[in-house]
Amino acid sequence: MVANVICPVRIAALHAPCRQGFFGIMASFFQHFINGITLGGVYALVALGYTMVYGILKFINFAHGDILMWGSYVGLFTYNAIRGSAGPGAFSIFAFFVAMLVSCVFCALLGMSVERVAYKPLRKAERLAPLLSAIGVSYFLSNAAQLLFGTQSRKMDYPFDNSPISFLSVSITPHQLMVLAVSAASMAFLIFFINKTKTGKAIRATSLDQDAAALMGINPDRIISVTFAIGSVFAAIAGMLVSLDIKIYATMGMMLGMKAFVAAVVGGIGDIAGAVLGGIMLGLLETFGIAVLHIPVGYKDSIAFVVLILILIVKPSGILGKNIREKV
Amino acid sequence: MNFVLLILIYTCLFSFMALGQNVITGYGGMLSLCQAGFYAIGSYSVAILTTKFSFGFWPALLVGVAVAVVVGILIGLPTLRLKGDYLAIATLGLGEIIRNVINNWQSLTNGPMGIQRIPMLSFFGYRINPYLNKAGFLLMLVVILTICALLVLRLSKTRIGRALEAVREDELAALSAGINSTVYKVLAFSIGAALASIGGGFYSVLTLSISPGTYTFMMSVIVLCMVVLGGMGNVLGVFLGALIIQIISYLPELLNLTNLIPPQLKEMLFGIILVVMMIFRPEGILGRSKRHKFERGGV
Secondary structure (H helix, E strand, C coil): CCCCCCCCHHHHHHHHHHCCHHHHHHHHHHHHHHHHHHHHHHHHHHHHHHHHHHHHHCCCCCCHHHHHHHHHHHHHHHHHHHHCCCCCCHHHHHHHHHHHHHHHHHHHHHHHHHHHHHHHHHCCCCCHHHHHHHHHHHHHHHHHHHHHHCCCCECCCCCCCCCCEEECCEEECHHHHHHHHHHHHHHHHHHHHHHHCHHHHHHHHHHHCHHHHHHCCCCHHHHHHHHHHHHHHHHHHHHHHHHCCCCECCCHHHHHHHHHHHHHHHHCCCCHHHHHHHHHHHHHHHHHHHHCCCCCHHHHHHHHHHHHHHHHHHCCCCCCCCCCCCCC | CHHHHHHHHHHHHHHHHHHHHHHHHHHCCCCCCCHHHHHHHHHHHHHHHHHHCCCCHHHHHHHHHHHHHHHHHHHHHHHCCCCHHHHHHHHHHHHHHHHHHHHHCHHHHCHHHCECCCCCEEECCEEECCCCCHHHHHHHHHHHHHHHHHHHHHHCCCHHHHHHHHHHHCHHHHHHCCCCHHHHHHHHHHHHHHHHHHHHHHHHHHHCCECHHHCCHHHHHHHHHHHHHHCCCCHHHHHHHHHHHHHHHCHHHHCCCCCCCCHHHHHHHHHHHHHHHHHHCCCCCCCCCCCCCCCCCCC
């Protein structure tokens, strides 16, 4: 039995129907909860990248998902090169984390260069301009990957034995545990970084008021670069985590990126806690929507957008967002 | 020759979508990314009504336009209150939902298999075979496209057009001048949807078989690229943009270099075009003449 972060349905389908009574219902509830929260952790990691960039530059980095995809490819190649023919075990796990590190560095550089080339000249332009430019970058990156790496999808092997661990008839795979641990650690680090370090303080200042921050001796260009780097690192981590479960292909970042963006908007874009909350909520909604509300699996990808439209009707600024009145 | 005609036919089909995009983005200043979705609605309405319910092509096309307009209004009402980037994502989501529905509503749309054997259309009693009579098909498209273009051109000079311009330039000022911005935005969105759906309807009777794989997000991006390249808010620019993009699309085939130039290269070129145009000439090749604008701080 293989867990699937992006499609947790398989596990859910295996467990859900045969359970009865109060204990059974509780057990399947926790099963879906674990699946949902794992999926949500990945969404949250990607959503952080969107929300941080939006917080500072007030625009959607459409290419975020494609940066994630490039990171996954680079990670995959590094992982396979280091690992060679070694089977699952300590050495493979070591290789996986080295690959993750390489992927992070690569994505940080890619994110910063994208910002420098395609967004920086447009900082004072009309609102639509950077967005269109970002769509162009995204299109370029995904087609370049297709050209270089081919159209067939690739698979990354688990660095460990991924048989599920059962506890009181709720099962969790080592992969799910790793996703939970790594995403929790990354988010904790981000919250520490943003709130406790000097650079973090500068990021907050820049996102509040760029001009005032510049007057206080903060170099906004540098801070924007750092923000893109951090966001891209999170994309790289998320990419490595999902790549163990889904196949890697040139447009893998698109749907994942769009859903993560939905998560960021649902939570309140520009707000870091909001991105985490939105991501986890979306993961849970998708899992429970299919398992409990019996939404056909084919419509899974629509759930996020229906949620988006609903939340935008009810509270356009998102769950944690503040309602800011537009001023002339 | 046949190939050139085919490129021109596709240019016309994309021009319908681009014309709609021009109303939405050029006139209304809203970044919508679901022209492919409305194109799909037009295609599938024609395909389903003509094959399963033995409609003629023209009534089926009208129904398709009506469906697109209704979907446009239903989705537009909640989402068009959103600003640029939120709207882009919401409409992008809408496009994906439409494709999702087409892929999954097996009984109506035949799912991923698509619909085959769509009957050819007749134009005032003449049956137009898209395989044998490409020139006739093109001529008919050009006539209808010209009518649509003239209507769109006229639109910009009416109260609606001026209201849209006001909303685009400064929504708050427009609101304070008594313009109900939501009404005009939804109107522009539905007109754009209707135009895309007309193009989609003709696409069905051109290929005579359709499948959901055609109507991807990429298609919407290409349409956007056309409008940006030609010049937002400029009807002639839309056609120019559509023609240039179509020629780039088929350049390898035109030069007989399909072995040398992989298709991804031209797609990469589209991406570069978008970025470069935004940096160096955001108003496009034939940009709308800029009225004097007051310097505004920030973004």
